[in-house]
Amino acid sequence: MPAHPPTAEILAIGNELLLGEVVDTNTAWLCRFFTGLGGKVQRAVVLPDEVEAIAAELQGALRRAPALVFTTGGLGPTEDDRTLAAVAMATGRPLEEHPEALRMVAARYRELAAAGFVAEPDLTPPRRKMAMLPRGAIPLANPVGAAPGVLLPLERTLLVCLPGVPEEMKAIVQSSLAPHLQARLGRAGFAELRLLTDCGDESRLAPLLGEVGRAFPHVYIKSRARAFGPQVRIQIYLSAAAPTPEEAQALVEEAGRHLEGRLAEAGVSAERLPAM
Template identity: 50%
Template sequence: MTYSAIVEILVIGNEILIGDIQDTNTSWLCRLINSRGGHVARGTMLRDDVDEIAAEVGRALERGADVIFTSGGLGPTADDLTLSAVAQGLGLPLELHPEALRMVKEQYDKFHASGIMAQGGLNPGREKMAWLPRGSVPLFNPGGTAPGVLLRTGRTAIISLPGVPSELKNIIESSLQEFMNQTFGDGGSLCRALRVRCNDESLLEPILRKVVPRHPRVYIKSLASTVGMTPELDITLTVTGGETGERVRLLDVAFGELCRGLAEQEIGFREMARTV
């Protein structure tokens, strides 16, 4: 069986926790990581508090995360505290990184030249974004000014990304491709789904109770809908990680057993499209 990288996601920002901004980064990261064969073990929302962020980084390390993604808190203002917190959590100093400073300056100069920013160059707030925990590697941000940051500690990689969704995605899809390929390799995810002629999960539970324990590598989930909206509901079966042939075999066995259980109870069903 191929090992699946264990991932934790830390979403940072008071604006998330007071409801001013909706967190879409977690769902996007979860879909991406799952599609690559990784396993998201936990997602946590945190306020802009250095001590709490630092403590949560430490707890994620203790839990054995292979990759920790942080989202938010990389900007030029006083409440952008993520890198200070990561450094504190690892007992590392912050250092002015020349390459990160170059990235910041060049992006501000570019945005100024195109009329987006009123001024180019550097100032104290802009320079702040280039102070990284010792040993970090800056990640070029093609759509923004704050570089992402990759820091390895032991077997764990901590990746700090901006909270702006487009910037987070751009860094992952450009500057982090080599890391993603090395970490997740050819791993992937395979899913099959049934649409069941039944809108009462309690009637399906005896069937699922028999099938689910027999297939620990297959995540089997019934998806409830609002009562009265439809006479049907979906059941998804998903295998993450492993080789392609292994995923197909595990999924087909569990799928067949579930279909037989539904047929025995005279519950109608049809297969939906298979997804990878």
């Protein structure tokens, strides 16, 4: 069993992050996810697409031996996607074509070609590159994009490499990675919901939030004032962890509907916000 709370580190990889062209929202999502499962993220780093820099950072993280290390970014087909080369360097494992990963990539390009998104489904060298995994790795099916995630069980740490596109990253964590996390952490389900009210008075909402919190003790509920110009509106955040993603989703959904009902009775209107 891992230490309690199990710890994690995150490496967010991509030149676009260090140019500031893209704000890294993946790290915050993984932090909420892992905290929700009862873990503790102790450190996160943003790195350029440079094999040596990534490998050095990975070696440092593996020396500290957290239960998990997540990487995001650098799994795609292009030359500057170098995360797995860095994993190979840091762990001394060769990159090898993984038959199951290759089947995943091939199936995805057949779908994309059938839908007209790509001209042909051929496994060109850049596409095959996405199936070159460090020896001992397990591919994680990507329900949204082409590059599989990669799970590499190491002596003291589970290394999880995820794509940088947020929708792909989240989908892999919540589907393909879930059974592995469940085996290791006892739970793998996490769900969240945000409501934006038209009410600016936190003291008016506090009793309702307290009541819903007591009715759903496994749901985390937090309110926060947000400024919209001179107007202040309270935003409510709900999250839940459970053994499976489906259970977590059902829990947060039930608490959210209950809260929406109580808000409506109190004359407060609330709209759901898109996922962060």
